[in-house]
Amino acid sequence: MALVKEYIYQLLSEIPDPEIPVISITDLGVIRDIIIIDEVTIELKITPTYSGCPAMKQIEDDVRKKLIGQGFTSIKINTVFSPPWTTDWINPEAKERLRQYGIAPPEHTTEDKSWLTGKEKVILCPRCKSKNTKLISQFGSTACKALYQCQDCLEPFDYFKCI
Amino acid sequence: MTTQEALFQYALRLGDTNLILGQRLSEWTGHGPFLEEDLALTNIALDITGTAKSLLEYAAQVEGKGRTEDDLAYLRNDRQYLNAQITEQPNGDYAKTIVRQAMIDCFDLYFYTELAKSKDETLSGIAQKSIKEVTYHLRHTTSWLIRFGDGTEDSHNRAQTAVNELWAYTGEMFEMNEVDAILIKEGIAVDLPAVKLKWEKHMSDVLEKATLVKPENVFMHTGSRKGIHTEHLAFILAEMQALPRMYPDAKW
């Protein structure tokens, strides 16, 4: 059973995030549990990144397609909300891939609440690594990102919000 | 009323409140005062609509009559909706939208913080998720509210007008009925008077920073817990429900 579980996890790790294809859905940490019911039936527990993230439906469809292609005929997908998803679950290697893709990865852990009291975080420009960057908007092109601009190379860039 | 019926009503009330607010905010999509603000409000609308989906999905499951969250959203009329009346109020100018949103974000932050402790695992999970999002929303809307109030004479006046107008709809957010009584006994629902104290303190602080006057002893509208609404709700539903009612088998 443990081997089957590992095999399924491996298959899922090949599914790219629909909006940020350089990281996989397992990198993102949205797969919370894999339960093998029998040879052809699997139950997956998935947690949403953001409540209204439109990519979640796409992820479910991609998961079904992948597993059904491998001979599993019944895929039950259950959404779990607790514990809520956090960017702390994105592994360091995936964060580096985000940076190379041009998205500044979440800089701190969610334990750091200083931004709530108005202290701005230093976000490195993913292109020139400058610390001289400015928050343009807390809300960016998708729910998970904020909009920044580098004051040195002048490139606007997305920052993967730390939640 | 059984606990199950009360839980259905409760999830429906929370789901409807989020759905109607999300729908209202979406009206700004493509019409925001500038690009970043357009994106911000659209993102907030998306979070809120997502929360509505989770809550209505749960309501449908609790009811156990085979309805889906789409059936609940698209196939009920205004008298069957339990959203707070403040959420259906027209967007008005940007000051009014921001004032309404700040009032609700502030309520949501304290409300979800309590709901996260609920003995109902699903409601607690949805609340834990929402707290993270609402924290961002509140930070955004209160910073605008302060800028408007403490800004130009025009922005100050617009913000004060909005506060005066919308304050009369805030009392309803804290109303409790039989549904709350049954569920509080079970450790499921939130005791709203406790939330009200925190909300009032927070709003007073923000209004003071914004150099705005907090209305006192105003008449409070009521009715949504019984499905009574202002005339605006029926228009929202007419727009939102037109497609699924006209083409009942339509699939996205």
Ligand SMILES: [Zn+2]
């Ligand atoms: Zn740069």
